[in-house]
Amino acid sequence: MKCRRCEEQAVVEVRHAHAAYCPTCFVERCREQVSRAIGEHRMIRSGEKVLVAVSGGKDSLAVWDLLLDLGYPADGVYLGLGIGGYSDRSGDCARAFAERRGATLIEIDLASEVGFTIPQAANTRRMPCSACGLAKRHLLNKTALDHGYDVLVTGHNLDDEVAVLFGNTLQWNMPYLARQRPALPESSGFARRVKPLVRLTERETAAYCVIRRIDYIVEECPMASGNRHLLYKELLNTLEERDPGAKATFLNGFADRVAPLLDDLAAQERDSVGTCSRCGSPTTAEVCAFCRLRDQATRPPRRRKKRRRDRSVHAEESPVTGGESRRP
Numbered sequence: 001m002k003c004r005r006c007e008e009q010a011v012v013e014v015r016h017a018h019a020a021y022c023p024t025c026f027v028e029r030c031r032e033q034v035s036r037a038i039g040e041h042r043m044i045r046s047g048e049k050v051l052v053a054v055s056g057g058k059d060s061l062a063v064w065d066l067l068l069d070l071g072y073p074a075d076g077v078y079l080g081l082g083i084g085g086y087s088d089r090s091g092d093c094a095r096a097f098a099e100r101r102g103a104t105l106i107e108i109d110l111a112s113e114v115g116f117t118i119p120q121a122a123n124t125r126r127m128p129c130s131a132c133g134l135a136k137r138h139l140l141n142k143t144a145l146d147h148g149y150d151v152l153v154t155g156h157n158l159d160d161e162v163a164v165l166f167g168n169t170l171q172w173n174m175p176y177l178a179r180q181r182p183a184l185p186e187s188s189g190f191a192r193r194v195k196p197l198v199r200l201t202e203r204e205t206a207a208y209c210v211i212r213r214i215d216y217i218v219e220e221c222p223m224a225s226g227n228r229h230l231l232y233k234e235l236l237n238t239l240e241e242r243d244p245g246a247k248a249t250f251l252n253g254f255a256d257r258v259a260p261l262l263d264d265l266a267a268q269e270r271d272s273v274g275t276c277s278r279c280g281s282p283t284t285a286e287v288c289a290f291c292r293l294r295d296q297a298t299r300p301p302r303r304r305k306k307r308r309r310d311r312s313v314h315a316e317e318s319p320v321t322g323g324e325s326r327r328p
């Protein structure tokens, strides 16, 4: 196979683009795709302070590397989730990358910052990944605002976005569909949140890291087994195998034809947000979901047992969501 651009030996095939690239042209292509996503969705304006949410995985390290190379002086933030050796190793990858690039990494340790770890949060009625996602959203947004960053970057790639879209479509979760954008504007209590990797697949970000010799944590989070998002990804990979380009068509079709129809709903959602009476974070309830999670996760074990019985009731009420709150 020859590189589509320079005719040298190709090393990466991008099936959905019907093309293959040599290492140099592939890295160039990744930069162009990120630049294009940033420009199309006006993700970052000149002179803005940029914070990248870094997990130590391939996507977050790739996006950080790409932004630095594109001339954005981005800092990183790493959340120590307290998931044993997995957290230790992912933290090491984040720190090693920051050191290699001479970039600033803010570290937040969940246990010392908020008094619980993700394994402790998994003892509540939430699924581990749901509790983890909630804690991450809350703390990353808070860190961005507290440190005066204009924009929070996450490493969501095309595969992530398609899997989320697929799940929200299966459940016709309209508020979530209304919020599914590559760039969510800043609003009261929220920093702008952007996903510059939305044009690159998981395979591409992995190849990018290998070519750029970026060490990332390869193992999956041990708490993620049974995660519905991973099931959707597997199903969509099977589809993509048979019909290359199906994922991008699905996602782009939604962005072009459906998302604009949901603009009013997205605005209504933003307008209905108030502030948590405890921590001041944006929420539609009196007390935000994060404060409620913290109460549950730090509650003495006896009372937590009682909560577990509650879970079965919730599960019966809502077999699809397991009774999880879908509001901020």
Ligand code: FES
Residues within 6 Å of the ligand: 081, 118, 128, 129, 132, 133, 221, 222, 223, 224
């Ligand atoms: Fe969040 Fe695994 S990284 S549950």
Ligand code: ZN
Residues within 6 Å of the ligand: 276, 277, 278, 279, 280, 281, 287, 288, 289, 290, 291
């Ligand atoms: Zn709160």
